[in-house]
Amino acid sequence: MSAGSEYRSPISPQSSSSSSLWILPCTVSQLLSAATVNQDSFALYEQELYQVSVVGLVRGFAPFVTNVQYSVDDMTGPPLVVKQWVNTEEPLKTLQCQGKYVKVIGSLRNFNGQRSMLAMDVRLITDLNEITSHMMEVVRAHMQLSRKTLDVNMNVLAAAGTRGAGPPEPGFLRGLSAVQEQVLEAIRRRSYWDQGLGLDELRAELSYLRIADIRTSLAFLLNEGHVFSTIDEHHFKAAEY
Known part of the structure; x- marks a missing residue:
C-alpha cells in the first residue's frame, strides 16, 4: 500500500489490552510509507501502529520553548522529524546528540501533511552494537508481519501465509x-507477589542463561519501562501482568 492509501484495520486498540504497549522496531522508510488509517493512525501489513522505535543519526535539531525537534537519519530514506516535549524547568540536554546515534521510542503523527514522530524517549546510543541489534529486530518483525521467509540477503524464499493473518508475537512488537x-x-509470572521477583530467584529460574545476559536484559527492561524495582534494586515487578 502507498502512504496515501486508506484501509480499515482489522485490529483496533480495543481488540487487545496490551496493544498500546507494543513497541515495533522500524526503519524511517517504513514509517514514511506506512498506510494511513486516519489522521494520526498508520499501519504496516494491516497491523495498526502504536508505539514504534527507530535508530538513526541526529543530523540536526531545533530547540523551542516547549519542545525540541530532531532530524533523525537511518539512511533508509529522508531524515525523519522527531519532536520531543521538554520540561521547561530543566535545561535542554540536546547538544551532545548532534552527529551521534540515538534510539527514539514514540508514535507516528501527521501534521499538515508531513509525517513526524512524537517521542516518548530519545536516548543516546553508546554501544554501536545496538544499531546492528535494532536492524536485526526490524528484520524479525518484518518477517512476522509479512509472513515471509527471507535469506541472508533479504530475498524472499517462500510465503508462509497471507497478510492480516494475525498480529506478530508480542515480543517482536515490543x-x-x-x-x-x-x-x-x-x-x-511472579509480579503478584508483594515484593516481586528477586534477582536470586530470577537467576535460579533462568539458570540456563548467563548471569551477564540476565543483568543486561534487566537493565534494558528497566530503562524501557517494562519492569520496575520494588523494595530494593534486586526485586522487580512487571509494569503489566
Whole structure:
C-alpha cells in the first residue's frame, strides 16, 4: 500500500489490552510509507501502529520553548522529524546528540501533511552494537508481519501465509530479544507477589542463561519501562501482568 492509501484495520486498540504497549522496531522508510488509517493512525501489513522505535543519526535539531525537534537519519530514506516535549524547568540536554546515534521510542503523527514522530524517549546510543541489534529486530518483525521467509540477503524464499493473518508475537512488537522476553515473562509470572521477583530467584529460574545476559536484559527492561524495582534494586515487578 502507498502512504496515501486508506484501509480499515482489522485490529483496533480495543481488540487487545496490551496493544498500546507494543513497541515495533522500524526503519524511517517504513514509517514514511506506512498506510494511513486516519489522521494520526498508520499501519504496516494491516497491523495498526502504536508505539514504534527507530535508530538513526541526529543530523540536526531545533530547540523551542516547549519542545525540541530532531532530524533523525537511518539512511533508509529522508531524515525523519522527531519532536520531543521538554520540561521547561530543566535545561535542554540536546547538544551532545548532534552527529551521534540515538534510539527514539514514540508514535507516528501527521501534521499538515508531513509525517513526524512524537517521542516518548530519545536516548543516546553508546554501544554501536545496538544499531546492528535494532536492524536485526526490524528484520524479525518484518518477517512476522509479512509472513515471509527471507535469506541472508533479504530475498524472499517462500510465503508462509497471507497478510492480516494475525498480529506478530508480542515480543517482536515490543522490540525485545529472546532473552529479554524470557526475563520479562519470568518477572511477570511472579509480579503478584508483594515484593516481586528477586534477582536470586530470577537467576535460579533462568539458570540456563548467563548471569551477564540476565543483568543486561534487566537493565534494558528497566530503562524501557517494562519492569520496575520494588523494595530494593534486586526485586522487580512487571509494569503489566
